[in-house]
Amino acid sequence: MLEGLRGKVVVLEAFQMLCLGCVSHGLPQASRVHATFSADQVAVVGLHAVFEHHAAMTPVALGAFLHEYRIAFPVGVDRPGTRGPIPQTMEAYVMRGTPTLVLIDASGRIRHQHFGQVSDLVLGAQIADLVHEAQSSTQALMQARDTVLGCGPEGCALPA
Incomplete structure (x- = not known):
């Protein structure tokens, strides 16, 4: 799944339905990131990681939980x-x-x-740094490609 998101900054939120910190802080913060950053640059993905209370953590319960908490980003198990x-x-x-x-x-x-918990300010700065880094890397690759192809402000030179 993550391979398909290459080229974007990925915010992965690992949670459990019965985890108070997840419900009160982690998932709401991931939802704010999802609503704030462009989906073209940042992908938010949830990961339901069950390591306790297995009997209560069924796919049906997870579906109801995601609906109840209005989780708008994709969630894997x-x-x-x-x-x-x-x-x-x-x-x-x-x-x-x-x-x-x-x-x-x-x-x-x-x-x-x-x-x-991580503060919204710290998280936002880290995401913004990674987005800027990705944009700079993409621009450098495009400039290198244009140089190899003989492209400039006027366009690309056609082969003779």
Whole structure:
């Protein structure tokens, strides 16, 4: 799923339905990010990571939860762990619990990870830095391409 978002900054919010910090802070913050930043530049994705209370965390319950809390961004469900109760993505990303917010740059590298609460101001600045970095990188690639193709302000030179 994340491979299809290459070129965008990805905000990944790992949560559980029964996690008070997720419901009161993590998911509302992810919703604010989703509403604030352009979808062309920033993708917000939820990750329902179940590592406790498995009987209560059914797909039907998750669907009702997402509807009730008006979560407008896509949410995936983490796969169960293979070596214990920690789900696979949580383990791979070395998450300590929920809520965890992960910022992935436009190249697909994890750049920041916040366990628990992070202020909106800090998060907004980190996202803006990554968006600016992605734009600068794209502009540099376009300039290099134009140089190789012989393009300038007047247009591109046609081959003889």
